[in-house]
Amino acid sequence: MIIETFILTPFEQNTRVVACEETGMAICIDPGEKSDEIVSFLNDNNYQLQAITLTHGHLDHVGGTSALHESFPKAEIILHKGDEDLYYGLPNQPLFMGLSPHQLKPLGLDYKTPPKLTRNWQDGEIYAVGNLRFKVLHCPGHTRGHIVLAEENEKKVFVGDCLFEGSIGRTDLPGGSYEQLIDSINNNILTLGDDFAVYSGHGRETTIGREKATNPFLTGSYQIGRGRFV
Ligand SMILES: [Zn+2]
Ligand SMILES: [Zn+2]
Numbered sequence: 001m002i003i004e005t006f007i008l009t010p011f012e013q014n015t016r017v018v019a020c021e022e023t024g025m026a027i028c029i030d031p032g033e034k035s036d037e038i039v040s041f042l043n044d045n046n047y048q049l050q051a052i053t054l055t056h057g058h059l060d061h062v063g064g065t066s067a068l069h070e071s072f073p074k075a076e077i078i079l080h081k082g083d084e085d086l087y088y089g090l091p092n093q094p095l096f097m098g099l100s101p102h103q104l105k106p107l108g109l110d111y112k113t114p115p116k117l118t119r120n121w122q123d124g125e126i127y128a129v130g131n132l133r134f135k136v137l138h139c140p141g142h143t144r145g146h147i148v149l150a151e152e153n154e155k156k157v158f159v160g161d162c163l164f165e166g167s168i169g170r171t172d173l174p175g176g177s178y179e180q181l182i183d184s185i186n187n188n189i190l191t192l193g194d195d196f197a198v199y200s201g202h203g204r205e206t207t208i209g210r211e212k213a214t215n216p217f218l219t220g221s222y223q224i225g226r227g228r229f230v
Contacts, residue, residue, distance in 0.1 A: 008033035011060035020130025031064030055160025057086030082145025141181025142169030
């Protein structure tokens, strides 16, 4: 598995291109912003972009979908049904996140309605990318339709904004639920195994074992918390 990370927005979201070494088939997980660098990376390596795979519908994860899809119009766009309202409502998201209109343009946050989704993720489906096999796990709590992508042979999981090194996703935005998020993490992510590498939507890589042992939201040090990042 090839993993290339791009940090594109003021939200410091991790956009990732993940490719199968043997076949060159690739996905882009959460294109946060328009990026010529991603287009060049795919073309220079002869990777074929099969899909834009969205963990959830927040602006810092889907803001670059339109531009990337214009460069690779054959790529599927896949998101869970629970986040369709966020996705198609992208132009209005900055306002409900508390950013005022005059803050948006200087930050480059001027969003149009993104292109139509190809289809929705189904909980438990196996999504093949060349020889890679991603298990799709619905993990609501940060948003209603958040999913994670787990590659069990490679022992890697792409968790979006569910889980971070030392923290968890915020649950105070529309559709958020602290209890649901903790349940999702406990039942769908921590159960994958301690040796899984965790690739989060913000911040550094970690492992499930490390988070189980040290993450204050999971060890019980914080009984009530608000998580970080959008
Ligand atoms: Zn988010
Ligand atoms: Zn985010």
